[in-house]
Amino acid sequence: MNFASVRIITDNVEGLIAFYEHVLGVTAERPAPVFAEFVLPSCTLAIGHTQTTTLFGVDAENVAEAMNHPVILEFHVADIEAEYVRLKTYIHDWVQQPTTMPWGNRSMLFRDPDGNMVNFFQPITKEAIQRLNDRH
Known part of the structure; x- marks a missing residue:
């Protein structure tokens, strides 16, 4: 098994993409308007809009709770x-x-x-x- 990625769920997709492009020096890949990936040699950092969580069967109330975990x-x-x-x-x-x-x-x-x-x-x-x- 290989660790593939970490995904940040946010309502601020564009803001986080701009931030991480600057910090990591890597251009985000944008397969969809609500999703982006920073593909690095060791792992991928993904950014997904909160609305993408419904595709996994997670409702908005549970997303808010999960976002409070450090x-x-x-x-x-x-x-x-x-x-x-x-x-x-x-x-x-x-x-x-x-x-x-x-x-x-x-x-x-x-x-x-x-x-x-x-x-x-x-x-x-x-x-x-x-x-x-x-x-x-």
Whole structure:
């Protein structure tokens, strides 16, 4: 089994597409007006309008409940400091500027326009680099 994608459900499809195109540096694929995908080498980030959930048999009331559950989207980057410089004036909701974490990653966190947490990280210790390399 392979992990295929994460899908953000939103009423702000166009806003999130513009945000993630800028942040990820990838143009969204748009197979339908209510759906977009950012195809990355490791996974796909999908954006779907809340109305798409009815196709899965989920009513609007259950979507609102599910949207209250926290998630952090995490992206491994080659140079955390360069990413910070690139994004520091674009991001309006910083949670944490680049900080070295106890497990050996240098990490920065911010929120997308819907309030979802996004973490860019770079392993910097020998152990953290090895842990990431062991997964590939």
